[in-house]
Amino acid sequence: MRTLYLHIGFHKTGSSSLQLALKRYAQQLKAMGFEFLGLGKKGNSSGAVEVFKRGERVYFQLNQRLDMLLASSTGERAIVSAEHLCFLHLRRDIEQVHTICSNYFDDIRVVIYLRRQDLQAVSFKKQSARGCALNMSSSSKLLGHSEGAFPRIDDNIKIYYDYFAKLQLWERVFGKASLTIRGFSSEALRGGDILSDFSTFLGGDLAIPHCRVNEGIGRKQFLLTHKLLELGVAESEIKKLKPAMAGDKTVLKPSRSAAVDFFMQFKQSNQQLNDHYLQHGSGLAFNDNFSSYPVRGNDRLCSQDLAAWVPELFSAGVQAPEGLRDTLLIGRIKALLAEKLKDAALAEELKGLAQCLASTAHIAQVREPWYRLLKGRKRSGR
Template identity: 25%
Template sequence: MKKIYIHTGQHKTGTTSLQQMLFDNRLKLNEEENISFFTTDTKNRVIKNGNTCCWIKINKRNVENDASIVSPEVLAQNLAKLPNDVIMSAECFSWIFDKQELLRFKEELSKFFDEIIIIVYIRRQDKQIVSLYQQRSKKRRPPSNFFYGNEPTAIPMYNKNLDYYFDYNKRISNWGDVFGDDNIIIRVFDKKTLYKGDIVSDFCNLLNIKNITSSMKKNVSNGFEKTKVSHLMSSLGMRNDLRKIINQNLDNNGKLMPSKEEAKNFYLRYKESNKKLNERFKINKLEYIFDEDFSMYSDTSMDVWTEESANQAIIHILQSINDLQAIDYFKLGIKSLMKKV
């Protein structure tokens, strides 16, 4: 009887640390735990960080069908080639909102696996969007632009597209409808509830993996100035080479944070949906899954320029230009020209 564990993320729940641990210990997992970790891309090359998001294609404009699995039949075959039970981890599964896409994936997996287990970690919606939106400021990419925009704020202005991702009940219930509720494991990403307080220990405990050590690697957030300027550069569609030069001079202290009221309002939009998710999947004993402590936020928004902070950012941007040498201008010009050819 062959089993596969599909870890679907979600984003900003320690996925980077988990994937790196699984990759670093893949030989030990195979030899001592009878578990294989899937680490190859669509061209059969090894992915050294363990993130197999390359198997999920992200579209740019069709929200409901925003992501699709690249050649699900080929993916299933590649997964089946591995000995023992298998783990695949790709947080981009969180972008799949089309149930038909999941049905096609299950159909292919079922040809080779007797049991398919879906594992997902969820985070209270306000904390999730603050962290995820900050992360997306680092680089201009779909689907983040289409979902969130590039406003230089802690939380983007609400639009209905956000519901596809942040309505956990609707999104995760699609997986339950396809793979069966008993095969869905939902864990709350919170130090107070995770086994030993971190996702790596929690995941290993779920799968009864023993004697695995790892150093937790954090996907470090940008500071106040760097985040705001990065959002603005994304809104302009600025080239990555120019972004890199400017980013080197930006201050990275502080953090963009919404006000307590803004955070609560975003969370309240999905509170009843969380209740329905808990009623269906019996995640924990809290009625709405998450605690409702908002003390981490202040009464006022911490994402607005002051005269001093705006002037400092302008100086840092101008300094980036001032530091460029003639050869740098030449290189940037050549890169820009080559992209047009």
């Protein structure tokens, strides 16, 4: 009987570390009767899922690559890790996954790691700030680039973070006995980390060596990249500014109240998750301690930030730096006005200042080199 261990995410639960470790340990795994299959150089098979954005909606579609990957398998026990599979939220798509897997394997064991929504969202949005192009990565398409550590709540976000609804679909298609669900926290994981936990899940005396993938970014890169992408600044211009962003190691932290508000958007789903899959004393499937967040966050661009960072616009060689500077300043003024200042005279002064800057505010339209236009751009990324 052939067995498939199918790890489907979620994102930002140590998947990259797990995949790279499995890839590097593939020969040892093979000697122990496990065949690790991967589409990417680092062991990630998320390329089996296409991510599209049309208008404001994000869509996901399984392609032929999962079928091709499983067809190449020759072992009795195989492992596949593809966190993009957790994007799937329509029964027909999950049934398609089941059909493909069942064509090659008799026993399919689905492994899922879940991270508290606020913690996952901050980490996932940090990942989207690593890029330089709008809607290139899946995280950019899903989370957007609005101000703040958390994405705006829209239908895409509601669907993605409704863990219970997704698990219900996977259960109905694969059967509850086929699902292994873990909370992604040191206290919930066997051995305190995903590699130890996954090793014990496979059974025997497996001990996969640890392999940490550091994808962290600092506050400056987070705030400035998201703002530039939101404004529509060209990829080539953002790349010029990236080196100056990388030096900042300040940790980005949203406020405690913002974290609680985001988490509680999924209260009903988490209560059901707690009752059916992931029991916790909080009744919400996860630890409800938010003390790691400060009372006042630092996840908003402020005037002091612009004062420190604007000079780099002029030294980095971007086109029309004065126009970009004034565009950033107008954005900050509008943010202040949105707070409904009690001082009417001050509000009028700010409006006047924004009007003055509007005459010089400008985002340069940088053309792509001819050779870039000839190359097909990938539609999906991490």
